[in-house]
Amino acid sequence: MFVIGTAGHVDHGKSTLVQALTGIDPDRLVEEKSREMTIDLGFAWLNLPDIDSEVGVVDVPGHRDFIENMLAGVGGIDLAMLVIAADEGVMPQTLEHLAILDLLTIRSGLVVLTKTDLIDDDDWLELVQLEVAEALEGTVMDGVPILPVSAKSGAGLDDLRRTLSDHLLRVGKRQDNGRARLPIDRVFSLSGFGTVVTGTLLDGRLQAGDAVEVQPTGLKGRIRGLQSHRTKRDAVDPGSRVAVNVTGIDRDQLVRGNVLTAEGVLRSTILFDGLYRQLPDADAPLKHNQEIKLFVGASEVLARARVLGKDEIPAGENGWVQFATREPVAVMRGDRFIIRRPSPAATIGGGQVLDPFPGRKHRRFRQDVIDRLQTLEKGTPGDLLLQKLVGNDPVNLAKFKRSAGLDESKFDEALEELLGSERVIKIEKQIITWTKYKNLSDDMTQMVRAFHKDQPLRLGMPLEEVRSRLKVQAVILDPIIEQSSLIADGAVLKESEHAVSFTAEQQAKIDKLLGQFERAGINSPSVKDAKAVVGDDLYFAMIDMGQIKPISIDVVYRTEEYERFKSQVVEHIQKNGEITASQFRDIFDTSRKYAIGFLEHLDNIKLTRRVGDGRQLAKR
Numbered sequence: 001m002f003v004i005g006t007a008g009h010v011d012h013g014k015s016t017l018v019q020a021l022t023g024i025d026p027d028r029l030v031e032e033k034s035r036e037m038t039i040d041l042g043f044a045w046l047n048l049p050d051i052d053s054e055v056g057v058v059d060v061p062g063h064r065d066f067i068e069n070m071l072a073g074v075g076g077i078d079l080a081m082l083v084i085a086a087d088e089g090v091m092p093q094t095l096e097h098l099a100i101l102d103l104l105t106i107r108s109g110l111v112v113l114t115k116t117d118l119i120d121d122d123d124w125l126e127l128v129q130l131e132v133a134e135a136l137e138g139t140v141m142d143g144v145p146i147l148p149v150s151a152k153s154g155a156g157l158d159d160l161r162r163t164l165s166d167h168l169l170r171v172g173k174r175q176d177n178g179r180a181r182l183p184i185d186r187v188f189s190l191s192g193f194g195t196v197v198t199g200t201l202l203d204g205r206l207q208a209g210d211a212v213e214v215q216p217t218g219l220k221g222r223i224r225g226l227q228s229h230r231t232k233r234d235a236v237d238p239g240s241r242v243a244v245n246v247t248g249i250d251r252d253q254l255v256r257g258n259v260l261t262a263e264g265v266l267r268s269t270i271l272f273d274g275l276y277r278q279l280p281d282a283d284a285p286l287k288h289n290q291e292i293k294l295f296v297g298a299s300e301v302l303a304r305a306r307v308l309g310k311d312e313i314p315a316g317e318n319g320w321v322q323f324a325t326r327e328p329v330a331v332m333r334g335d336r337f338i339i340r341r342p343s344p345a346a347t348i349g350g351g352q353v354l355d356p357f358p359g360r361k362h363r364r365f366r367q368d369v370i371d372r373l374q375t376l377e378k379g380t381p382g383d384l385l386l387q388k389l390v391g392n393d394p395v396n397l398a399k400f401k402r403s404a405g406l407d408e409s410k411f412d413e414a415l416e417e418l419l420g421s422e423r424v425i426k427i428e429k430q431i432i433t434w435t436k437y438k439n440l441s442d443d444m445t446q447m448v449r450a451f452h453k454d455q456p457l458r459l460g461m462p463l464e465e466v467r468s469r470l471k472v473q474a475v476i477l478d479p480i481i482e483q484s485s486l487i488a489d490g491a492v493l494k495e496s497e498h499a500v501s502f503t504a505e506q507q508a509k510i511d512k513l514l515g516q517f518e519r520a521g522i523n524s525p526s527v528k529d530a531k532a533v534v535g536d537d538l539y540f541a542m543i544d545m546g547q548i549k550p551i552s553i554d555v556v557y558r559t560e561e562y563e564r565f566k567s568q569v570v571e572h573i574q575k576n577g578e579i580t581a582s583q584f585r586d587i588f589d590t591s592r593k594y595a596i597g598f599l600e601h602l603d604n605i606k607l608t609r610r611v612g613d614g615r616q617l618a619k620r
Contacts, residue, residue, distance in 0.1 A: 001228070001239040002168045003056040003200050005077035007070070007101055009091035010062035013114035013151060014083045015042065018059045020151035021161070022046040026059035039066055041073040041185055043198070043241065045229040048165040054229050055168065056200070056241035062093050067347070071338055072185050072256060072298040074100065076200030078174070078239060079167055080109040082141065086148065087118045089128045090135045096347055099279055102139040103350030104336045108167045109141045112160060117150040174238035175390060177423075178435030179332070180204025180262040182242060183297035184214075189251040193224070197260055198243045199298065204262060204435075206242065207235040207442060214249060215259045215330035216268030221248035234446060257299030259330040268328035273320065273358050274337065275377055276305075276351040280316035286339075286349060287312045288364070294323060296337040296353070302326040305339070308362055309370045313349075320373045321351070322362055331356050333376075381410055382417030386433070389424065394432035394476050428475055440470055441480050444493075448486055452498050457506075457537045459544030460487075460494030492544055500541055509534045510542060517548070517558035522565060522588040522598075524557050551601035555594065569602065570617065578614035 006014040015038050018026045026042025027033060042059035058077060060070040074080070080101050084094055101109060111132055119125050129146050136142050145163055149156030182199040189195055206212075206223060213220045225245040226233045236242050244260060259266060278286050286292075288307040293300060306322040313319035331337075331353050338350040354376040362369045388404055389395070401411055415431075418424035425432050444466060451461040467477055481488055487496050502510065513533045516525050527550060531539045542548045550556040557565070565588065572579050572587065584595040599615055602608040608615040 001053045001056065001173070001237065001241075002051070002078045002171075003058060003076060003239060003241055004079050004081060004164065004168075005058045005074050006060055006081050006083055007074065007097035008062050008083035009085070009088070009093040009097075010037065010064075012062060012083050012085040012088065012091070012094075014038065014062060014081075015059050016151045017081070017083060017112060017114055017149070018042070018044050018057055020154070020157060022057060026057070037061075037063060039063075040069050045241070046161075048161055048168070050165050051168060055164075056229065058200070058241075060097075062097070064093055064096070064345075067093075067096065067345075068293075068295070068300055068340075070097065071100065071295040071300070074104065074106075075183065075297050075336065076202055078107050078171055079164065080106045080141070081164075082109060082111045084111060084113055084128075084132055085115045086113045086125060086128055087115050089131050095135065095281075098135065098139060098141065099281075099347060100338055100350070101141065103277065103279075103338055103347075105140055108171045110144045110163060110167065111136070111141070111146040113146060113148040114151060116148045116155065117152050174203070176205065176238050176435050176439065177203050177390075178205075178433070178438050179265045180206050180210075180212075181266055181330075181332075182206070182244065182260040183299070184254060184258045184260055185256055185298040187251060187254045187256065190245075193245050195221075195246045195249055195251045195254065196243055197246060197254060197258075198241070199260070201236055201238050201240045201242050202297075203238050204265070205235055205237050205439060205442060206244065206262075207446075208233075211263050212244075212246065212260055213263050214254060215261060215266045216328035217253065217258065218268075219249050219253055220263070221246045223247075235442065257297065257301075259297060259299075261330075266330050266332065267357070268330050269356050270325050270328050271322065271358055271361065272325075272329075272331055272353055273308075273322050273355040273362075273373060273376070274351045274353050275318065275373070276313060276321040276339075276349060277318045278313045278315050278349040279347065282315040282348045283346075284348075285312040285314040286319075286321070291342060292339040292348070293342050294325060294329070294337060294339055296329060296331055296335055299329055301329055302342070303339075306361065306364065308364050308373070318351075320370060322358065324361070380417060381406070381414035382421065382423070385411070385414035386418060386423060389431070390433055390435070393436050394427070394430045394472065397426065397429055397431050400431060427479055430473075430476060432476060437476075437480065440472060440476070441484055443470060444477075444480060445484060445486060448493055448495060452495060455537065455540075457500055457502075457541040458492075459500055459541065460489055460492030460498065463488065463491055463493055466493055490544075490546075500545065502538075502541075506534075506538055509538060510547070513542075514547065514558055517561060521561065522590045522594055524555065524561070524594075526554050527556050528554070530556055552597045555597045555601075565598065566602070566607070569598075569615075570607070573608070573615065573617050578611065578616045580614045 015026050022044040024044035026044050032039050038061040044057040045054045048055055058073045060073045147160050149160055181203055182201045184197045184199050186198040208223050208226055210223045224247045226236055227243040228236055228240050290305050292305050294303040303323045303325040308320040335353040340347050423434055425437050448461050486493050548556055549559050549562040581595045606618050609618045
């Protein structure tokens with residue numbers, strides 16, 4: 001799934017555009033309606049061509065007084081629509097929002113020129129487009145499409161939808177690293193349900209019933225239910241806009257900026273290292289120990305910026321900074337952040353978290369500190385190897401080693417790092433990321449649960465069907481099954497609490513069919529006739545429970561008779577050395593159809609082997 005976010009100056013038509021695209025008014029507050037101005041984050045969704053799921057939309061306020069609300073919503077978007085009114089052009093908040101998008105290195109973007117119905121001068125429109133293109137130069141949005149539209153008349157909206165779809169497909173879905181975390185941008189409660197939080201799922205998968213915790217508070221709870229775009233979900237994947245109904249945590253214990261995570265995924269910190277960039281138009285450098293407002297995810301905290309390796313970071317330059325926050329924050333390596341000057345309020349720069357847990361305050365001018373930060377910026381050997389593995393796993397270890405492009409010592413070092421941090425699992429000669437392993441386990445459980453729901457009379461889902469649908473070898477699937485809550489019962493997989501029960505009417509049909517098998521002996525009713533008596537569902541349930549045994553597409557026996565006939569064949573061969581089809585017909589007083597069918601079945605299960613016209617016992 002994907003999330004689109006708006007950006008741009010106040011009163012340039014962001015909310016109107018969202019409503020025109022989605023049919024949903026994103027302004028939900030009474031004050032927003034009365035003032036006709038977006039104050040807080042708004043949410044909507046739409047369907048786009050060639051994208052198989054609904055796309056979430058986060059609408060942000062454009063007024064400078066609410067820039068901090070805007071920052072709470074843009075961190076998780078996949079594509080930004082920078083909205084600029086054609087009758088006004090580039091304005092102050094256009095530039096500040098553009099700078100924020102650039103600092104966050106958004107995955108994709110485009111410009112939407114709104115209110116084109118107010119412009120009847122083509123030269124003016126061309127002039128505005130040139131002004132916009134100039135403003136985008138040197139930013140992450142340099143060269144993106146500039147699309148004129150009118151939310152009022154609908155002109156250009158179809159072209160906008162197609163362009164949005166093309167860009168999102170090009171970006172691709174978010175990588176799942178198995179570290180479920182959802183920065184909370186809204187908290188409320190519903191009568192009969194309790195606490196609900198919303199946000200954009202940045203990583204990992206959430207499932208109903210999962211144990212979760214909230215950082216930086218450490219509160220623990222459980223997911224009671226999930227919704228995405230007001231539709232109930234059993235599970236949600238990265239990139240989804242999600243509403244999570246949480247039990248065990250009160251609404252008053254949560255605030256915007258907390259992070260809902262899987263247990264053990266995230267820890268809080270009051271000290272982290274980052275690579276920082278001061279904006280080119282900042283009116284002063286970032287000075288050592290300067291107090292700033294730090295925005296990361298949906299959170300906002302006061303912090304001190306400890307400049308490393310130099311006294312200050314001038315406008316337009318990069319540098320290393322250790323941030324000491326006044327309150328704990330929950331961040332991970334690679335997270336993007338924005339900093340603002342508290343007074344006079346202004347966005348001055350941003351960057352990327354390199355080390356969430358440096359352990360202590362650095363000595364600012366030590367070369368080994370700077371060398372370590374430079375290494376972290378490039379990525380550890382394990383990080384680089386993981387990038388090559390994700391999406392291609394599970395894979396044969398020897399084959400992956402040959403194709404990884406690292407010398408043997410570097411590869412071994414990187415693999416040890418990944419194994420030690422439990423980001424990768426080694427199973428015999430295969431390696432698989434923990435994310436893929438967990439997702440396979442989750443998918444398997446959901447698959448079996450759905451199978452029970454659709455076919456309650458079946459003992460369980462056939463193992464071969466599970467392997468086929470998951471597209472994974474038994475060497476990988478078997479340990480997943482062993483560590484799951486599911487039970488392998490013969491050739492089927494089932495939930496531990498699942499049990500098949502029959503109504504009196506169903507049991508009567510079963511008894512009738514079993515009676516027919518007993519009376520018929522070797523000349524049993526055909527598969528078609530058996531299904532005619534009990535129906536397909538009961539027929540397969542009887543197979544699962546070991547009451548009947550099919551030996552071909554047309555021949556099936558009651559299990560007791562099958563075992564007796566098999567024993568008679570073995571005894572005959574042991575006594576006479578072999579058995580032929582004609583001998584089988586004479587012994588059991590049956591036709592060639594049953595004789596050939598039974599003997600071929602014994603060959604298939606490797607009990608016998610054909611030698612000339614006869615069958616001998618296979619060598620064990």
